[in-house]
Amino acid sequence: MQSYVYRESIPYQNSADLLNTIRDVVSRLRNENPELRHYQLADVGLRRGKTKVNVTLFFTRNVS
Numbered sequence: 001m002q003s004y005v006y007r008e009s010i011p012y013q014n015s016a017d018l019l020n021t022i023r024d025v026v027s028r029l030r031n032e033n034p035e036l037r038h039y040q041l042a043d044v045g046l047r048r049g050k051t052k053v054n055v056t057l058f059f060t061r062n063v064s
Contacts, residue, residue: 002061004059004060005056005058005059009052009055010025010053012048025055039062044057045057
């Protein structure tokens with residue numbers, strides 16, 4: 001199974017802003033990478049730092 005992994009550090013203010021930022025990143029990635037239309041977001045990894053959260057997005061190829 002093919003996968004696509006993307007990592008980014010996001011400034012942390014609160015959980016609502018973090019979630020909205022992750023949604024914006026996923027939308028941006030899909031717009032910048034047309035091949036991602038064949039992929040779905042499968043998992044999100046979060047690791048908190050002092051002022052930022054390291055986010056890892058795992059996309060897997062659609063099975064259907």
